Amino acid sequence: MRDPLVDLLMRNGFVAPEEEATELRAAGGDLDALVARRLTGEPLAWITGTVEFCGRVIVVQPGVYVPRWHTESVAWRAVARMPPGGAGIDLCTGSGAIAAVLIAERDARMIATDLDPLCVACARANGVDARVGDLFDGETGPFDVVTAVVPYVPTSDLPLLQRDTFAFETTLAYDGGEDGLDLARRAVEGARRVLKPGGALLLELGGRQPETLALDGFVDVRTILDEEGDPRGIEATAAPG
Numbered sequence: 001m002r003d004p005l006v007d008l009l010m011r012n013g014f015v016a017p018e019e020e021a022t023e024l025r026a027a028g029g030d031l032d033a034l035v036a037r038r039l040t041g042e043p044l045a046w047i048t049g050t051v052e053f054c055g056r057v058i059v060v061q062p063g064v065y066v067p068r069w070h071t072e073s074v075a076w077r078a079v080a081r082m083p084p085g086g087a088g089i090d091l092c093t094g095s096g097a098i099a100a101v102l103i104a105e106r107d108a109r110m111i112a113t114d115l116d117p118l119c120v121a122c123a124r125a126n127g128v129d130a131r132v133g134d135l136f137d138g139e140t141g142p143f144d145v146v147t148a149v150v151p152y153v154p155t156s157d158l159p160l161l162q163r164d165t166f167a168f169e170t171t172l173a174y175d176g177g178e179d180g181l182d183l184a185r186r187a188v189e190g191a192r193r194v195l196k197p198g199g200a201l202l203l204e205l206g207g208r209q210p211e212t213l214a215l216d217g218f219v220d221v222r223t224i225l226d227e228e229g230d231p232r233g234i235e236a237t238a239a240p241g
């Protein structure tokens, strides 16, 4: 006989019903209440309280952007570019997932910013020195690595996101302005100022944005691909001297 919870999730259109059933049961507490929340479309990580990211368990509190699997490729490139004990800043940190990975993998000295106080509290719960602030928030570095998953969806494309997205999440996490690159441009400009010569900027982007973003002052610019070979961002090196 099939598991009734798996059946219910499948009938309601969840694409990984077995995995979700396992996670919901492991979360503890009133299973019926947890399942009822999930059936509204609330993100699974908000219900279970955690998500796996780069092989680590990341705390994700309700209201906080859930780190996505495709961001792992950006995080792993940041790990590759971070010297042991190096310094970095994670802009738009959300749950602090990328910074937490850099701390764990490289013993990096990370600071992180987000405009949303809920995100800052969550990043702190993940052991990240996070503060409420706009992008660099006046930080001058010098840093070995700048990471940023800024909002990058063009404003006119916001209605094309999944139906439930804004039932639970805010446009603050997605809205990148007219062409989606408003914050990305500011991140590039700021990174140029705060990176050590030879330091790395890792920036997640969408669609064809990696081809269109100007990266003056950077060399060795590469597109970051996810494990399915799709472009997910750029890796760029601050020009020496």
Ligand SMILES: C[S@@+](CC[C@H](N)C(=O)[O-])C[C@H]1O[C@@H](n2cnc3c(N)ncnc32)[C@H](O)[C@@H]1O
Pocket: 065, 066, 067, 068, 071, 091, 092, 093, 094, 095, 096, 097, 098, 113, 114, 115, 116, 119, 133, 134, 135, 148, 149, 150, 151, 172, 173, 174, 183
């Ligand atoms: C797409 S989410 C990325 C979160 C996290 N880096 C991740 O990959 O899971 C973008 C985040 O940027 C934050 N944000 C938006 N505008 C910002 C700004 N000007 N300065 C700092 N954070 C900002 C949002 O609150 C949101 O948490």
